[in-house]
Amino acid sequence: SGSRLRQEDSPPRIVEHPSDLIVSKGEPATLNCKAEGRPTPTVEWYKDGERVETDKDDPRSHRMLLPTGSLFFLRIVHGRRSKPDEGAYVCVARNYLGEAVSRNASLEVA
Numbered sequence: 001s002g003s004r005l006r007q008e009d010s011p012p013r014i015v016e017h018p019s020d021l022i023v024s025k026g027e028p029a030t031l032n033c034k035a036e037g038r039p040t041p042t043v044e045w046y047k048d049g050e051r052v053e054t055d056k057d058d059p060r061s062h063r064m065l066l067p068t069g070s071l072f073f074l075r076i077v078h079g080r081r082s083k084p085d086e087g088a089y090v091c092v093a094r095n096y097l098g099e100a101v102s103r104n105a106s107l108e109v110a
Helices: none
Strands: 010-016 021-023 029-031 034-038 042-047 063-065 071-073 087-095 098-101 105-109
Touching: 010 087, 021 029, 029 105, 034 087
Parallel strands: 010 098, 021 105
Antiparallel strands: 010 034, 029 071, 042 087, 063 071, 087 098, 087 105
């Protein structure tokens, strides 16, 4: 009957949630996120509801998606007019069985 679920496949589950960060401008920072599931879920980050572009989207980006799913900032960018890194982040893990969303983590620039 149709495509039956393979026994060993499982929907994503966030096993490590990001926590709130206060970072100095120009310093590196990491927002942790680790997800489990089969097939291995893909992880995307959203800040204030918008998808975060990382080095995969733009090689010049100062944000990198680590193999674990964590979001690494080479340096926190913060100016008077532009505060591209400050905000509320969530990570979203997806595979064909569904998606899991982490808790909110806020990144503040000290």
